[in-house]
Amino acid sequence: MTLMKRFRLPLLAAAIALACAAPAAAQSQPQGQTPPAEQLTPEQKAAQEAQRRSVEEFNEAAKLPGTAGLPECVWTGRRIAALLWRDDIDTARRHLDMYERFGCPTEHLKLAFRCLVRQGNIDPKTQERLGGRVQQCWVNPDYVLAPAQPAAQGAAQQ
Numbered sequence: 001m002t003l004m005k006r007f008r009l010p011l012l013a014a015a016i017a018l019a020c021a022a023p024a025a026a027q028s029q030p031q032g033q034t035p036p037a038e039q040l041t042p043e044q045k046a047a048q049e050a051q052r053r054s055v056e057e058f059n060e061a062a063k064l065p066g067t068a069g070l071p072e073c074v075w076t077g078r079r080i081a082a083l084l085w086r087d088d089i090d091t092a093r094r095h096l097d098m099y100e101r102f103g104c105p106t107e108h109l110k111l112a113f114r115c116l117v118r119q120g121n122i123d124p125k126t127q128e129r130l131g132g133r134v135q136q137c138w139v140n141p142d143y144v145l146a147p148a149q150p151a152a153q154g155a156a157q158q
Helices: 002-027 042-061 071-085 089-101 106-118 130-139 151-157
Strands: none
Touching: 042 130, 071 089, 071 106, 071 130, 089 106, 106 130
């Protein structure tokens, strides 16, 4: 017992010194080492960009009136519209049950799919993707795709 009392003060001082030194050592960074954000691989950067874009899409859809802008309605509604576009009716019907259980508006889904159908087929030579078109129609069901003018027509008009 007396031995323990004798070493109590030096042990306490050593513990305090170690506790203070550890955070200071962790904060100092060796010269020439880049921050973690700059060490990302291209795949990691692409994944971060995709995640940022997804968050922006949900924030944009949140401005919709009623429950159509709720994340669960946006997520399931966009998938149902894409499944219907790809003629996967059975899977779309199963998703529709879940969509309705969340209390999401089926009228908005109808309008978004109508918008998608009005746009016509996606040209395989363009950069446009089904997901982007579905998102555009979900956010703005009255969206009308501007007809693409061939380059030959544009040059002839000048």
